């Protein structure tokens with residue numbers, strides 16, 4: 540277990556966290572143009588719709604590493620025990636420039652390179668919360 544701060548689902552994000560708890564990564568998808576957006580906002584950045592009615596839609600969880608950083612100093616309470624850890628900036632397979640940042644669970648010495656294939660994995664900081672992360676895919 541950990542003393543990390545936990546996500547606090549609200550009515551808007553609840554479907555995302557419920558899917559994650561079931562081991563499924565979802566991304567907000569615009570009802571008008573069907574493009575994905577991270578994070579969802581009041582206006583769709585792709586088609587400009589002011590009523591995008593975003594729906595959290597399951598995605599493959601596969602993507603490619605666009606960049607990464609090794610975190611060696613925590614600026615938030617609760618993460619010290621995890622140091623050092625790697626954050627990866629992943630372009631998801633579903634859509635060009637659809638990017639999601641998450642932890643890489645392979646550790647700070649993982650053989651990372653630009654374009655490395657990754658797949659979603661889940662951390663379980665508490666019994667009912669699953670946080671999407673990534674791991675290297677072969």
Ligand SMILES: [Zn+2]
Pocket residue numbers: 569570571572573574583584585586587588591
């Ligand atoms: Zn749209």
